[in-house]
Amino acid sequence: MIGRREFLRNSSVLGMGGVLISKYPLAALAANADSRIEILLDEPLGVISPNIYGHFSENLGGVIYDGIWVGENSKIPNIGGIRKQLVEEMRQIKPPIVRYPGGCFADSYDWRDGIGPTSNRPRRTNFWEGAEVAGSPANHKYDPNQFGTNEFVHFCKLIGSQPYLAANVRSLPAEEFYRWVEYCNSPTGSTTLAETRAAAGYADPFQVRFWGVGNESWGCGGNFTAQEYAVEFRRFATWVPHYGMELSMVASGPNDDNWDWTRSFLEEIARKGAGELRSIYGLALHYYAWNLSRGRTRDWDEGKGDALRFDTVDWYELLRQGEVMQSLIDGHWQVMGEIDRQHHIKLVVDEWGPWYRPGSEATPGDILEQTPTLRDAVFSGMTLDIFNQNPEKIAMANCAQLINCLNSLYLAHEDKFCVTPVGHVFKMYAAHQGGQALRTIFGAPLVHYQRDGSLASLGSLKGSASLHEKQIVLTAVNSHVSEPREAEIVVRGGSVKSVSATVLTDSDIRVHNTFAQPDAIAPKDQPVTPGAFSKFVFPPASVTKLVMTLQ
Ligand code: AHR
Secondary structure (H helix, E strand, O other): OHHHHHHHHHOOOOOOOOOOOOOOOOOOOOOOOOEEEEEEEEEEEEEOOHHHHEEEOOOOOOOOEOOOEOOOOOOOOEEOOEEHHHHHHHHOOOOOEEEEOOOHHHHHOOHHHHOOOHHHOOOEEOHHHHHOOOOOOHHHHEEOOOOOHHHHHHHHHHHOOEEEEEEOOOOOOHHHHHHHHHHHHOOOOOOHHHHHHHHOOOOOOOOOOEEEEOOOOOOOOOOOOHHHHHHHHHHHHOOOOOOOOOOEEEEEEEEOOOHHHHHHHHHHHHOOOHHHHHHOOEEEEEEEEOOOOOOOOOOOOOOOOOOOOOOHHHHHHHHHHHHHHHHHHHHHHHHHHHHOOOOOOEEEEEEEEEOOOOOOOOOOOOOOOOOOOHHHHHHHHHHHHHHHOOOOOEEEEEEEOOEOOOOOOEEEEOOEEEEOHHHHHHHHHHHHOOOEEEEEEEEOOEEEEEEOOEEEEEEOEEEEEEEEOOEEEEEEEEOOOOOOEEEEEEEEOOOEEEEEEEEEEOOOOOOOOOOOOOOOOOOEEEOOOOOOOOEEEEOOOEEEEEEEEEO
């Protein structure tokens, strides 16, 4: 974390203006409506990759041990040691891809420790041991390796996901990366490692396509300069055995607005020939919204806010940081295009979400665990809407992290379990996956608020739309804590036959689910008056999904 902290202390301030940019003049608003949404059927933006709805599970705190893995002999219902309720919940959100084993953990991990008979696997010091607190479980500090590659791939199969594995660049040689690929992908009976895999009950190759070449290589992943990392990337990503399938290498990319990392890394790769750029499938961008100090500090620890105790200014401050995602995508995309002129390389936002200070853990002792509220649901909806609107730039995104961690979809401890408001958003937004993103223009008043004496603003109504044969899925967030937004909705090039609405909201902006009250907040279907559909009222502090069937 020191790397990130140092980086954040030294980085430049991000532009955070409220954005409502449209090249189309918005027509006059219908009577009573204060906002307008225009969906342009004849302006497709590209197919929304399901992988934008990806997840991240690091061997950190309670994510793996207690979150995903409860063990085969546990009283907690499980499938081969994997928490059954998690599997059942995840099947409902169509999870496309899961990233593992880190995060920072990845660059300290030897994949060989996590294969073979579980009774023979070594116990190792977890990368995060130093951050663990008194009273946290021993298996969080000292990794028992009961959950390794086999168990992770089994988990992915159970939930219908693809695995995305992050290789250790900092502390293992490239050869070990090739061997891991060999273990996962070499054909049945072909290599000694294929036989080792078969002996564990997995004769068929895992066919892992996505591989991260290190993680945060500017910090915990090796503390490299961009140029040094480019050399490592080439060493790792060159001549990896393919076994007849496509491999997609994800390079460790920038933190936040570190344009220099993006430029220097790609320039160094291209120095050996522009063709070298084709070895990179995606450039990983990490962005956490963490600074709720209202401009008082940029210190990584001091700047953080509280997950549960916050006022309306904190609400707006966090969401304003959410808006920044669009400028990060645009900024890095521009830099990438200066070097990779055909835009062969896409962005992979493989860590995103809010990050608060400790104190809201559902399970005391779980490091980095926080309890998501409605604020995080609105943040997550806003972020997913941004990804939906950039299908040509974003190939994958992974919310950090799946369970018992930062912006988690689920909280679990022993036999207790709940879906967080973020989990509900993923369930609502799953309907976008694979659809054709449509250019959609939101016209709405900005939210203005006092930020300790100075005026600040952000967009109030924002969202995205996608087309699925005869259906349009429209999702939108209303960031305003007290004002509804009544929007006229116009579908250019089509007419709407019927509409269904699902809304996630509450009068308490701090509402959250707990083990004792797992349904304190859940999405509700809202009746839509049949007949001519032209307006919808988006409640304050809400995430909404409208499914519109066209004539
Ligand atoms: O998600 C927690 C940590 O944040 C990850 O391990 C690391 O990549 C990032 O700094």
